Amino acid sequence: MAAKTSVVTESGEVRRALVVGGGLGGLMTVLKLCEAGVPVDLFSLVPVKRSHSVCAQGGINASVNIKGEGDSPYTHFYETIKGGDFLANQPPAKGMAEAAPGIVYMLDRMGVPFNRTPEGNLDFRRFGGTLFHRTAFAGATTGQQLLYALDEQVRRWETQDVEDDRGVTLPGQKMVRKFEAWDLVALVLDEGGTCRGIVAQDLKNNSLQAFRGDAVCLATGGPGLVFGRSTNSMINTGSASAIAFQAGARYANGEFIQVHPTAIPGTDKLRLISESVRGEGGRIWVPKDKGDKREGARIPEAERYYFLEEKYPKYRNLVPRDIASRELFRAVKHEGYSAEGQEAVFLDVTHLNRDVVKKKLEGVLEIYEKFVGVDPYTNPMKIFPAVHYSMGGLWVDFEKGPDGALAPASARNQQTSIPGLFATGEADYQYHGANRLGANSLLSCIYGGMVTGPAMVAWRDGERRSALDLPSSLFEAETRRQQDAWDALGKRTGGEYTVNPYELHGRLGDMMLLKCTVERHDKDLDEVLATLQTMKAEFKRCALLDPAGSGTMNQPRVFLRHLAGMLTLAEVIALGARARQECRGAHYKPALDPELTTGAVGRDDKDWLKTTLATHSKDGPALSYEPVDISLLALARRDYGKVSTGKG
Amino acid sequence: MGLDTVTLKIRRGEGPGPSRWETFKVPRRPMMNVVSCLLEVQKNPVTADGKASTPVQWDCSCLEEVCGACTMVINGRVRQSCSALVKDLSPEGQTVVLEPMSKFPRVRDLVVDRQRMFDALRKTRAWVEIDGTHQLGPGPRVSQEDQEVMYPLSRCMTCGCCVEACPNYNDRSAFLGPQVISLARLYNMHPSGSMQASQRLDALMGVGGIADCGKAQNCAEVCPKAIPLTESIAVLGRETLKRALFGWLLKG
Numbered sequence: 001m002a003a004k005t006s007v008v009t010e011s012g013e014v015r016r017a018l019v020v021g022g023g024l025g026g027l028m029t030v031l032k033l034c035e036a037g038v039p040v041d042l043f044s045l046v047p048v049k050r051s052h053s054v055c056a057q058g059g060i061n062a063s064v065n066i067k068g069e070g071d072s073p074y075t076h077f078y079e080t081i082k083g084g085d086f087l088a089n090q091p092p093a094k095g096m097a098e099a100a101p102g103i104v105y106m107l108d109r110m111g112v113p114f115n116r117t118p119e120g121n122l123d124f125r126r127f128g129g130t131l132f133h134r135t136a137f138a139g140a141t142t143g144q145q146l147l148y149a150l151d152e153q154v155r156r157w158e159t160q161d162v163e164d165d166r167g168v169t170l171p172g173q174k175m176v177r178k179f180e181a182w183d184l185v186a187l188v189l190d191e192g193g194t195c196r197g198i199v200a201q202d203l204k205n206n207s208l209q210a211f212r213g214d215a216v217c218l219a220t221g222g223p224g225l226v227f228g229r230s231t232n233s234m235i236n237t238g239s240a241s242a243i244a245f246q247a248g249a250r251y252a253n254g255e256f257i258q259v260h261p262t263a264i265p266g267t268d269k270l271r272l273i274s275e276s277v278r279g280e281g282g283r284i285w286v287p288k289d290k291g292d293k294r295e296g297a298r299i300p301e302a303e304r305y306y307f308l309e310e311k312y313p314k315y316r317n318l319v320p321r322d323i324a325s326r327e328l329f330r331a332v333k334h335e336g337y338s339a340e341g342q343e344a345v346f347l348d349v350t351h352l353n354r355d356v357v358k359k360k361l362e363g364v365l366e367i368y369e370k371f372v373g374v375d376p377y378t379n380p381m382k383i384f385p386a387v388h389y390s391m392g393g394l395w396v397d398f399e400k401g402p403d404g405a406l407a408p409a410s411a412r413n414q415q416t417s418i419p420g421l422f423a424t425g426e427a428d429y430q431y432h433g434a435n436r437l438g439a440n441s442l443l444s445c446i447y448g449g450m451v452t453g454p455a456m457v458a459w460r461d462g463e464r465r466s467a468l469d470l471p472s473s474l475f476e477a478e479t480r481r482q483q484d485a486w487d488a489l490g491k492r493t494g495g496e497y498t499v500n501p502y503e504l505h506g507r508l509g510d511m512m513l514l515k516c517t518v519e520r521h522d523k524d525l526d527e528v529l530a531t532l533q534t535m536k537a538e539f540k541r542c543a544l545l546d547p548a549g550s551g552t553m554n555q556p557r558v559f560l561r562h563l564a565g566m567l568t569l570a571e572v573i574a575l576g577a578r579a580r581q582e583c584r585g586a587h588y589k590p591a592l593d594p595e596l597t598t599g600a601v602g603r604d605d606k607d608w609l610k611t612t613l614a615t616h617s618k619d620g621p622a623l624s625y626e627p628v629d630i631s632l633l634a635l636a637r638r639d640y641g642k643v644s645t646g647k648g
Numbered sequence: 649m650g651l652d653t654v655t656l657k658i659r660r661g662e663g664p665g666p667s668r669w670e671t672f673k674v675p676r677r678p679m680m681n682v683v684s685c686l687l688e689v690q691k692n693p694v695t696a697d698g699k700a701s702t703p704v705q706w707d708c709s710c711l712e713e714v715c716g717a718c719t720m721v722i723n724g725r726v727r728q729s730c731s732a733l734v735k736d737l738s739p740e741g742q743t744v745v746l747e748p749m750s751k752f753p754r755v756r757d758l759v760v761d762r763q764r765m766f767d768a769l770r771k772t773r774a775w776v777e778i779d780g781t782h783q784l785g786p787g788p789r790v791s792q793e794d795q796e797v798m799y800p801l802s803r804c805m806t807c808g809c810c811v812e813a814c815p816n817y818n819d820r821s822a823f824l825g826p827q828v829i830s831l832a833r834l835y836n837m838h839p840s841g842s843m844q845a846s847q848r849l850d851a852l853m854g855v856g857g858i859a860d861c862g863k864a865q866n867c868a869e870v871c872p873k874a875i876p877l878t879e880s881i882a883v884l885g886r887e888t889l890k891r892a893l894f895g896w897l898l899k900g
């Protein structure tokens with residue numbers, strides 16, 4: 001039907017695609033849609049320039065082999081799969097590694113101020129899980145620089161007019177319309193279960209509105225706030241994923257939560273100290289004497305225990321994150337090591353050349369200086385592991401092409417289990433398996449966007465109907481339902497409504513952090529699952545803290561919606577963790593570790609080399625599993641050359 | 649001295665309506681910043697004199713001074729609330745005063761609408777024109793020296809501190825602000841961005857452009873990223889002057 005694929009309807013309305021989320025994943029999707037001539041509505045909780053991607057410090061991986069070390073996209077692919085403990089589907093990861101050099105070149109053309117070699121080429125640094133210099137970087141604020149570059153390109157499309165099929169511009173219709181400070185509230189599904197649009201809320205005045213879209217993408221980032229304090233931004237509640245999950249989308253591998261080894265302990269947030277600090281030569285150590293409370297700078301070399309270097313002589317401080325976090329956690333929590341008497345270890349750059357370090361790491365070290373008030377150039381930093389990234393996310397499909405990577409422009413790529421709904425960026429589960437390698441996320445977000453845009457176009461072109469052909473009653477009904485839900489929140493005053501939602505969130509976070517991160521015990525997880533039921537009951541008694549009427553911004557009222565989403569995802573995460581009886585990547589149960597218990601299974605490829613799929617039901621999430629695509633690389637042991645040191 | 653609480657005095661209100669002051673006391677903890685104080689108020693929104701109130705509303709996201717969201721006026725100085733530490737603001741228990749930025753329409757409490765700053769980015773064509781996102785090989789080479797000038801310029805987070813401090817930026821003037829002048833310098837320096845330099849200069853020679861800057865330098869003093877705004881204004885001043893004098897020669 002030619003009429004349907006045209007951008008403008010007979011009555012002059014513009015057929016748009018919808019992208020929710022303006023981090024790297026969402027913005028790249030928008031650019032690809034615009035280049036294909038599809039106008040877009042873009043939604044975000046904050047001005048997209050303030051999206052969480054701005055926090056990324058260290059860099060983006062691409063095997064350009066500038067240093068002549070013999071690195072290649074194939075090695076990058078292999079190390080990504082091995083880093084993820086073989087749980088990632090291999091064709092998408094292959095596509096990503098192969099596309100990486102081109103992605104970094106594209107970003108360079110957009111004007112990202114990457115650090116340079118003396119010859120004016122892109123410079124690369126080392127990151128965890130590899131022995132190669134594979135990470136391009138712009139100082140220590142790479143995510144900010146990449147986000148700004150994509151934000152600028154999208155802004156350029158914001159100034160471009162929509163053209164109809166004859167090339168005539170439509171006055172007042174721009175290729176990109178931004179809805180910033182808007183919150184996703186619901187998906188609109190038609191009678192056949194296909195996603196045809198969304199209902200969103202303007203946070204400045206609470207008005208709810210339905211938007212029609214010929215394909216919808218969620219690029220809404222990760223759920224770090226489920227764990228209370230983490231390295232994540234305050235807006236990362238995962239609420240959009242929870243909304244999709246409850247509308248029927250599958251959520252995959254929720255139990256795989258990355259804990260980053262090096263963050264600054266804090267009361268509001270656990271600020272990250274990037275892996276790039278170790279990539280540039282930073283060393284991790286603890287005083288040999290467990291009772292030593294001296295400042296790091298005053299402890300002589302001979303009295304320091306560089307435990308990662310001793311245990312992993314080949315990768316040293318740059319073992320993958322899951323391994324490093326477990327080692328740090330073990331040293332402090334079980335072996336009693338400390339830094340200045342606190343539950344922390346030292347991360348030390350004081351032996352490095354100050355000027356060189358400053359050029360490459362200023363953005364990160366500045367954070368330490370600003371928030372701790374101690375100069376990291378002269379005093380070893382005190383750090384401890386923190387929740388950082390979700391490998392799990394909305395399940396998305398893929399189609400393997402003839403070369404083993406993704407089939408180009410297949411509508412299956414990045415499509416969730418709800419037809420017409422796509423997901424990309426940290427919100428999806430696709431690229432990292434059981435553990436993500438450092439500097440692979442900025443890459444997977446941008447690559448995901450490059451795949452999602454064309455997939456949405458293919459889907460739109462293959463559909464018989466456009467969202468604009470559907471009766472408006474479909475959209476009105478959902479908007480009304482959401483208006484009722486919003487109004488109901490407004491009635492939560494007095495009487496039984498005694499629970500402070502922020503306080504409940506605090507307890508949720510503390511529990512998840514303590515029992516569902518580095519080391520997991522079945523007994524604890526059972527407790528978490530039981531407590532989550534109580535918390536869900538408490539949620540029903542959460543009070544509306546702000547009675548402000550309609551039309552007035554009301555953050556506490558909106559927070560109730562996000563809190564409901566976090567409780568939902570917490571259950572998905574804990575249930576997946578309870579069920580998985582093995583150790584793989586970030587998912588680790590001491591009871592199943594052969595190093596601790598002889599005969600324990602460790603990684604169990606026979607029974608557990610499979611993707612966890614959670615589906616919503618009225619009794620809570622239900623789990624099922626599907627096989628992983630391991631068609632390209634053989635399974636291998638993953639030990640990073642650990643040697644026994646006899647210490648501990 | 650036993651400092652166990654932090655006193656916050658906050659200017660509150662809805663939209664353009666009247667403001668009111670409210671005072672809260674929250675438990676004081678080591679390494680506390682203004683954001684963690686406001687998080688405490690959320691958990692117990694009761695004023696210092698025991699009246700039930702509502703959580704104070706403010707914007708924040710990254711909590712590490714890189715997103716620009718949480719800007720407000722703290723003890724009379726515009727800055728990010730996430731990096732404003734209580735131990736510096738109130739070493740001896742002094743009251744910490746929080747107000748919304750004054751140069752933008754207030755939405756609620758400490759939340760303001762900075763759309764005008766994003767519009768300015770559009771007006772000044774603050775981007776590098778590329779032919780597309782498809783594969784066109786590596787970008788242009790850039791010397792380490794140039795990168796070292798460009799990187800600091802590109803850290804502007806559109807936070808608004810500079811324009812809050814600028815005497816010439818207000819709702820009666822169309823001034824675009826020093827931040828876009830500095831960004832124009834950045835894109836004009838980029839090897840391919842420089843191909844559209846004249847378009848950016850033209851935008852800055854129009855209404856609200858560089859001529860509206862009175863060179864008061866307040867902006868550079870408050871920029872949290874220490875962006876050399878004064879230097880950028882001088883560089884662009886020279887470039888626009890050159891274009892004003894000789895630009896007509898180049899026009900077809």
Ligand SMILES: Cc1cc2nc3c(=O)[nH]c(=O)nc-3n(C[C@H](O)[C@H](O)[C@H](O)COP(=O)(O)OP(=O)(O)OC[C@H]3O[C@@H](n4cnc5c(N)ncnc54)[C@H](O)[C@@H]3O)c2cc1C
Nearest residue numbers: 021022023024025045053058059184221425426439441442
């Ligand atoms: C401190 C830190 C440092 C990091 N460093 C690196 C690094 O060096 N290298 C690397 O590769 N990775 C790094 N990462 C990981 C990486 O930054 C993130 O995984 C990535 O940026 C996620 O991007 P995204 O596009 O998926 O989503 P985000 O950037 O999180 O954006 C999500 C978007 O969705 C919007 N949104 C969310 N919910 C809603 C809703 N309900 N309604 C409307 N809009 C919504 C938000 O407003 C936002 O625009 C780091 C992460 C952290 C926390």
Ligand code: SF4
Nearest residue numbers: 814861862864865867
């Ligand atoms: S120099 Fe002065 S007038 Fe010019 S932008 Fe800065 S503060 Fe405003």
Ligand code: SF4
Nearest residue numbers: 804805807808810871
């Ligand atoms: S120039 Fe500095 S003060 Fe102004 S918006 Fe940018 S970062 Fe903020």
Ligand code: FES
Nearest residue numbers: 709711713716730
């Ligand atoms: S919250 Fe991002 S700058 Fe303060």
